[in-house]
Amino acid sequence: MAIPRSAYPAPFNTTRASHIVWTVKDLARSRAYYVDCFGFAVSGEDKSTLYLRGMEEACHHSIVLKQSSDHPACERVGLRVYTEEDLEKAKHVFERAGLPAKWVEVPHQGRTLHVSDAVGTPLEFCATQPVMPRLVVEFKAHHGASPLRLDHFQILTPEVPKACQFYCDLGFRLSEFIAPDGTDDLMFVFLQRKGNPHDIVFANGSGPRLHHAAFSVPDAQHILQACDIASAHGFGETLESGPGRHGPGHAMFTYWRDPDGHRFELFNTHYQMMDIENEPVRWNASQLRRRPWGFPPQRSWYEEASNFSGVKSNDPVQKPNPMSLERFLVEREKA
Amino acid sequence: MAIPRSAYPAPFNTTRASHIVWTVKDLARSRAYYVDCFGFAVSGEDKSTLYLRGMEEACHHSIVLKQSSDHPACERVGLRVYTEEDLEKAKHVFERAGLPAKWVEVPHQGRTLHVSDAVGTPLEFCATQPVMPRLVVEFKAHHGASPLRLDHFQILTPEVPKACQFYCDLGFRLSEFIAPDGTDDLMFVFLQRKGNPHDIVFANGSGPRLHHAAFSVPDAQHILQACDIASAHGFGETLESGPGRHGPGHAMFTYWRDPDGHRFELFNTHYQMMDIENEPVRWNASQLRRRPWGFPPQRSWYEEASNFSGVKSNDPVQKPNPMSLERFLVEREKA
């Protein structure tokens, strides 16, 4: 299979990963976790919803938490387009591709389009949100990890190549990918619009499920500070993996599980990637057997993920697939 | 005067500040400064030219140093467009505006277009450069300040509003600006294409002259590390200003003067700015009288800049202009 090329110009202008919508069992407990401990700012809240943003964000929200008595899930992954006109174009593009798209009213967002991508991930596109004060140098408001902004999502799907083709057709660029040695079977694809390596990442696994949303922190030392402050709040054991250094993407990372099991990453920043001559960086699966440093994640990191509300998750298509990412990685863990 | 609006879509796709071309008296001395002390990587060199890049950059060069017996100057400011087709479009746009544009051959760059902007700044547009290894996690190659990448340029001109209009017409967004209290007379404009606050900045002063090129470093502590390592190499006195914290843009900064007097900034990263609802942030001149912390720069910072080769510098149009930035800032310095 060939590595897909990005459409240029894009059929509509997606600018960046925008926000995540999670359901939670206990909003007060989530507030204690995200706000009191990790330091997200509250942009708004009512009895059943909490809107959060990072220190650097002037948008209204990058995290939406909704109280629900159902099993905790991810409702939608939010993406930004630049203009209202891009939204209109998006609707046409999806409908032409046989993907139903509908206009919805969403609080604290401009006109919003609901659609699912080619592998079933429920998406939400909008062009605007209300403007909030940027807190990037409001240091009295900084505490916890000083999370700066949402950077990207990672989705599990048994159909990574299909997802990759879909987003490349929308003008996303493939920045890095993992494939088994000697083949181009895409196991892990890192796709971007905003000029750094990731906006949305797809990895091989039962899905669609949300593996994690990732937030940047200012400096490498905030990775450690996050661990310390989480421990001080009694959340030290919600650290699921790290600190460590990624191969693909190169960032320093930690992974956390919130009180409802939703996973998020705190990491320091990526490199800039916006020149046309930058070909996707290939990682052979065998290269991953040796990480730069640090220890393999716990099994839960490979196996657990948030379901999307009302979306059935499928197992990897060809099973037993000896190169499925999870199998491969669990074996690495044992080695 | 009204604050200009950005053209959308842009007449051609400029992606980012790309590179700077400086002439220097002694290439070996410059190499000791930029490479041995501050830690830029050498992408190529011959008897008369040195090509440098930061740790994060996969492009061939963000600094070009050319040996010359003339007074040290800046030859050109380099900007990237996305495709060769954008270059063609650019040529038409400039010619229609009465600005002569010509194709030139430049080593280690794709097809290159030479033109001057509306206030006389000599520009160089290209779509590609040869790809070099990204050193962002090649830690054996990191030393000095671990400079990551070129971020932006600052140009002095007596015609800030004209420059602002020109770049907004090219699709640049005005992220922040400084104006005297109660007026919209633009004294300082921060313009961007790549989604953070600056690619090119214009400030009121005799010009066109290059005030500085700015390079990002990984973490706040690298600002201090740069000072220490510069001192260890005998270059402690080339620190011209800082460490300090900017008002507009919010970054932590230091300013340096290289052995030829060219100024560069080392700073930590900016915020992301890519949503349509983000209006330009206004700073009243009076707000600048009180900086977050730190001390006013030396007079040289306000007065000295690199000439552009073969370009006559003009004084601010209305003089005595009691609100000229330099005057204003020198007065602040005295206060």
Next chain:
Amino acid sequence: MAIPRSAYPAPFNTTRASHIVWTVKDLARSRAYYVDCFGFAVSGEDKSTLYLRGMEEACHHSIVLKQSSDHPACERVGLRVYTEEDLEKAKHVFERAGLPAKWVEVPHQGRTLHVSDAVGTPLEFCATQPVMPRLVVEFKAHHGASPLRLDHFQILTPEVPKACQFYCDLGFRLSEFIAPDGTDDLMFVFLQRKGNPHDIVFANGSGPRLHHAAFSVPDAQHILQACDIASAHGFGETLESGPGRHGPGHAMFTYWRDPDGHRFELFNTHYQMMDIENEPVRWNASQLRRRPWGFPPQRSWYEEASNFSGVKSNDPVQKPNPMSLERFLVEREKA
């Protein structure tokens, strides 16, 4: 004049710089400054007194602030001895030297001895304080600069050599000193008991006056964080000097002036110095003309200091003394 030798064994066991007692005009204002902004912990307070400690300190206080309508002053500099027996020995040593010493009751301290040193600095010795919880990893209690602990004092006196001899006779070790080129006339002496370079420092100037008390912070980046947080609290202009790097002692520093004009230093840690073969490090005055990096302090840093309550300050003995530290440094400032 010869450089004095330290008495070994010491006539009594002084262990470290202990605490500082300052009078202030408005205790609430001081609390906002030291506690809310800079992050000192409150160990105790009543209507007229505030007891503070750093994050690392298990002692009751390293700063005592007393409300007073008099001109703000330093009441005493506190030193620790190891045992009650050392206190007894101290009393005898001072009395034999003709320096009156008396037992006093001081809240939140064990038995306390009041005495003045050979150059008139009012001292307070104690062996114990009540034990308080160490907050070094109580990260919920950390904010502002995360000050760790008191490290040293600096006193101005016209009689530096006399002060040096006095403390060496008490078993203090001279770690570093500054003298004019070609002579051993001590202008600046750094004296220690605790195994890093400073517990008490004497510098040439009108005195005795307290130049500053110094507190350590965890990492170099906290130097910058202190600046940012002070600015966020509206105290950015209380930064008097720095960030910069010291010659003698080698630390990275900032100097601050509290609302009553008392000066304190926030710096990162020193080197260990506890081997007998380590001779005092000499700095020629001429070496100081070139600091590692950074800019000369404002004049106030050279000229202003806190008086000791009820102690007359004397000018340098030989005046005009062309090598007086202040003169010398002001000249350096001009150069």
Next chain:
Amino acid sequence: MAIPRSAYPAPFNTTRASHIVWTVKDLARSRAYYVDCFGFAVSGEDKSTLYLRGMEEACHHSIVLKQSSDHPACERVGLRVYTEEDLEKAKHVFERAGLPAKWVEVPHQGRTLHVSDAVGTPLEFCATQPVMPRLVVEFKAHHGASPLRLDHFQILTPEVPKACQFYCDLGFRLSEFIAPDGTDDLMFVFLQRKGNPHDIVFANGSGPRLHHAAFSVPDAQHILQACDIASAHGFGETLESGPGRHGPGHAMFTYWRDPDGHRFELFNTHYQMMDIENEPVRWNASQLRRRPWGFPPQRSWYEEASNFSGVKSNDPVQKPNPMSLERFLVEREKA
């Protein structure tokens, strides 16, 4: 069993942990590891020996590596006393205790005393070493982890209480200890002379064996930098545990295994501990089941250690001892 009290005054003045002597199979390989990768400075070397020091150390060596074809081992643990007279006193003290002590000539050390402690650890006392340049601000010499100085040793022994009593009799202070809940059976003791929590640590296990020597680094971020640079040199897999945060002692840590299997710790600094009122801090074994954050070490950390040359290692006295540290910790690891 009662917690022992420290002798005061000490029978002789031990000042600090001084140096470690390790035998290695391949000196060139060790040099590549400690010098080229981790950044220790070379104070001297000949065909069979390499003398290393940290950036902060003015002493000649804190690590001595000796080429040997035998199985890699630790020859001796070095301690400093203040004066030659303290050495003489030490000899008498050991001989009175029935521990043979003999004078030996050791290169690059003053007169040296060889003795074994009460649990068989081979020690080496000296009062002086040649003075070397302190590199603490010689930033051109800094690379790798910028290791500052030796801080402490950890020894495994089945006789922790006996070791604790022995060192307390020498004037060491017990700063922290671990005991099973409800008893005072010492499983882990942290003993110090220099005023921070550790100079020598004893933990329950087969011994005497050297578990590790610990070196401080300047800032928390150097913990991460060490991981990155080790990976860049191909030594990423020599990271055995961490980054993590200690319970007792509170430092942030990593543990490494050198090419001969010797273990060392890189950690950031401890708190100051030099007041008489500071009682030993007790940690119940059960408290350790929950570390602040991070993951249990690999089994090797609990089980492997360097033998002392020519010293037979004994198993824990009472076996099966259900509270043996190793058993306890392995069980924690499983939990």
